[in-house]
């Protein structure tokens with residue numbers, strides 16, 4: 001999906017995820033669910049990145065964190081968002097001419113979004129993720145969005161799917177409101 005956005009330049013990727021996703025290769029696979037942020041970082045049209053909700057740090061090797069920091073990805077662990085508040089966390093979003101938002105549903109607390117394959121204790125609340133999306137829309141145009149890792153077989157009462165759908169609706173509302181005010 002990042003490749004499809006190469007008509008834009010200086011794109012900032014805003015990620016919500018429990019996991020860093022900077023693994024270079026997972027076995028023989030270079031394009032698994034562990035690698036999207038590293039692959040994004042290699043694309044010339046993507047020049048900044050912020051990653052909210054990180055925790056469960058054992059899922060990535062120290063070298064992956066070192067590489068992400070070296071590239072200047074802004075890493076915002078979930079406990080930092082709880083400690084400092086969503087507004088302070090959103091102030092860390094880089095300035096960019098346009099934004100892509102990717103929400104891995106496991107960035108949210110698994111008690112509210114249990115329907116996912118790699119749940120991690122802790123995490124962001126719905127209102128915090130909504131605030132992140134609102135803050136991005138206030139900064140610039142959102143040229144794309146995905147919500148991933150929703151797995152209905154693990155879900156209860158479609159709760160995770162409802163949160164995923166609500167976040168997509170929120171993003172559309174904030175993005176179109178942003179267009180009206182710009």
Ligand SMILES: [Mn+2]
Nearest residue numbers: 018019104106
């Ligand atoms: Mn994840």
